Amino acid sequence: MSLFRRLGLRPGLAGRLQLSGLLIAAGLGIEVATLYWNHPVSFFLFLCLGSLLAGAGMLLYLWSVVRRGE
């Protein structure tokens, strides 16, 4: 069974967009949580987890759009 199906995502482009959305939403969720916490750990979480997840989601979205045009 493919990873997409195990995660309950659709195959092909639709699934890649879903995965990209989930990654970005998780990254933004972490950003919102750390935004109101003035502590070094919150800076660390934002940098190493939030922006990494959201950035990966954005790259996956761009890659999906480019691949659709192939």
Next chain:
Amino acid sequence: MTGYAISLGFLAVVTIALIGLLVRRPESTGTLGGRILAFLALFVLPGLLLLGGAGRHYEQAKTTRFCLSCHVIQPYGESLHVDHARFLPASHYQNKRIPADRACYTCHTDYTMFGDFDDKVRGVKHVWHNFWGSASEPVELYEPYENRACLECHHGARSYEEQAVHAPFRAQLLRGEKSCLMCHNLVHEVSKLDRFRRWDPEATP
């Protein structure tokens, strides 16, 4: 909490809601409107939010409250309240020679082109060392304290320039060949804090 942080939080919630719509119905990207919505929700808005969030964290990391929220640094914050005229950080803090809400940052940033960025890299290193237990005890600077931080404010100031005791060393201080801390050497002294009285601003008549 500032209006900026509230706006960012609100925009993030709206973006997550839009992403939720796309994740539930990815087939909506088959239309032009759906594709525009996907571009906004999966690229433009997250990009803006990441930039905005980074800016917010960047500014937040300059505050005294941020530095003192780490328990290792708390004694250094305590040293700002020592009642002693020669105690360097305390006399700067208590006489408002540095902004009280950016006390640590003002003296511990290096005023170079990428100084702010270097500070953040150093900050991440602090957290890393503290997390893995490799921090020195007591905390030490990675490099000797540079005069640049002092001269950023004092160079050209009458109180510094007209002091006869500074005159023979002025050029060497400027070149960093002599350290300001050679004479102004009562700094933080966290291991001896219990020997000093504390300044109580409330008790001032």
